[in-house]
Amino acid sequence: MSLALRLTLLVPLLRPIGSGWLRPALLALAAAGLVLPGALRHPALWLALALLGAWRVVSGWPLADNHAYLLVYWCLAIALALLVPDAQRALAWNGRVLVGLAFACAVLSKLLSPDYLDGRFFRVALVEDPRLERFAMTLGGLDREQLLARREFVAQHVDGPAPVRAVPPEATRLRRLALAATWLTLFLEAAIALTFLAPLGRHVWLRHALLLVFCGSVYAIAPVASFGWLLLAMGAAQCAPDARRTRLAYVFGFALLILYHPAG
Amino acid sequence: MALHQLWLVEREGLSAWCGGGFGMFSTTDGWGARHLHAVALSPAFRTSLEVPYELEEDAARALALPSAARVGALARALAERAPRDLEPPETIRIDVFARRHDPETLAPRGELLRSAELRLDGATAEP
Numbered sequence: 001m002s003l004a005l006r007l008t009l010l011v012p013l014l015r016p017i018g019s020g021w022l023r024p025a026l027l028a029l030a031a032a033g034l035v036l037p038g039a040l041r042h043p044a045l046w047l048a049l050a051l052l053g054a055w056r057v058v059s060g061w062p063l064a065d066n067h068a069y070l071l072v073y074w075c076l077a078i079a080l081a082l083l084v085p086d087a088q089r090a091l092a093w094n095g096r097v098l099v100g101l102a103f104a105c106a107v108l109s110k111l112l113s114p115d116y117l118d119g120r121f122f123r124v125a126l127v128e129d130p131r132l133e134r135f136a137m138t139l140g141g142l143d144r145e146q147l148l149a150r151r152e153f154v155a156q157h158v159d160g161p162a163p164v165r166a167v168p169p170e171a172t173r174l175r176r177l178a179l180a181a182t183w184l185t186l187f188l189e190a191a192i193a194l195t196f197l198a199p200l201g202r203h204v205w206l207r208h209a210l211l212l213v214f215c216g217s218v219y220a221i222a223p224v225a226s227f228g229w230l231l232l233a234m235g236a237a238q239c240a241p242d243a244r245r246t247r248l249a250y251v252f253g254f255a256l257l258i259l260y261h262p263a264g
Numbered sequence: 265m266a267l268h269q270l271w272l273v274e275r276e277g278l279s280a281w282c283g284g285g286f287g288m289f290s291t292t293d294g295w296g297a298r299h300l301h302a303v304a305l306s307p308a309f310r311t312s313l314e315v316p317y318e319l320e321e322d323a324a325r326a327l328a329l330p331s332a333a334r335v336g337a338l339a340r341a342l343a344e345r346a347p348r349d350l351e352p353p354e355t356i357r358i359d360v361f362a363r364r365h366d367p368e369t370l371a372p373r374g375e376l377l378r379s380a381e382l383r384l385d386g387a388t389a390e391p
Contacts, residue, residue, distance in 0.1 A: 061325070062325065062329045063325060065288070068284075069284035102286050105285055106289075109285060110287075110289075110290040112270075113287070113291045115293075116290050121291055125292070155372075157299050157363075157374070158361075158363065158372050158374040159301070160374055162372060170370070222289065
């Protein structure tokens with residue numbers, strides 16, 4: 001349980017969040033939790049983090065990233081778990097349900113989306129988002145000129161019907177890559193939602209395996225390391241006290257995401 | 265929270281990326297892909313209004329969640345800064361557009377999500 005708490009506190013330290021007075025306040029609390037003896041397991045620390053995180057979400061409504069909400073839920077869950085006799089068990093249950101529900105919501109959003117299942121989202125994102133361009137060029141087979149032409153085309157500001165103009169060619173490989181990313185993401189997210197929400201008995205290793213594979217693969221591309229770190233902290237909360245290797249795998253996964261995104 | 269987000273996406277045009285419903289990476293319709301036009305209108309002229317720096321966050325919120333109240337509030341804030349050197353404008357109009365892509369070519373088109381007019385006698389209307 002201490003590992004999960006420490007990993008959680010590292011998230012705002014590695015990627016400072018909030019603006020104005022909120023940022024130093026969150027940083028100070030997170031640092032205090034790691035450094036001061038007794039603070040790590042004090043419910044007041046986690047309640048304060050949850051309240052500051054909630055203020056960040058409310059004051060930025062509706063622009064806050066989704067992991068800002070997850071951080072609030074998780075800090076509140078930790079604060080409440082630390083108030084009950086079997087904190088380890090309470091936290092493990094909360095982490096499991098939060099991960100399961102977050103992924104279930106992500107899957108539902110993709111199923112309801114008008115432009116996800118046909119591959120449009122990734123076809124656009126791979127060329128439009130500069131953070132994904134390395135992936136698009138390496139695996140999608142685009143050279144820089146093709147990428148920039150497609151980017152300029154898909155990102156036009158249009159106030160009505162599509163303008164009549166030549167469509168720059170789209171590489172077949174990029175299209176296949178987009179479709180593969182569409183279905184692999186959906187499959188992995190659905191598998192995580194199912195395994196975290198369903199009782200698995202002896203097969204709980206499947207939860208850890210899927211979450212670690214998800215974080216190790218998706219966050220190599222998706223530029224939101226904070227989300228991945230939070231998921232890993234919640235996964236670590238479910239490790240049994242004697243599951244030394246699994247805990248090490250979470251630490252390794254956490255470090256891997258730092259290497260993937262040292263500054264972004 | 266997540267159910268509220270789904271409701272806002274459906275009813276108020278909230279971008280699925282926002283609002284805590286975990287809809288990131290599910291659609292091209294992020295708030296950054298949306299845009300708006302603000303114009304000051306009077307019987308004699310029509311002037312495009314730039315969103316000043318201090319209102320950029322309000323504009324971002326209106327793009328993410330273009331509810332009548334939010335777009336109306338942005339119109340009121342812009343009205344205070346509208347040029348009045350020639351003839352005072354009678355109306356501030358804001359149109360919020362989302363970008364949609366053709367399923368085959370990905371050619372973008374603009375879909376009007378919200379249009380709000382603020383008459384400077386104080387009334388707000390949605391044409």
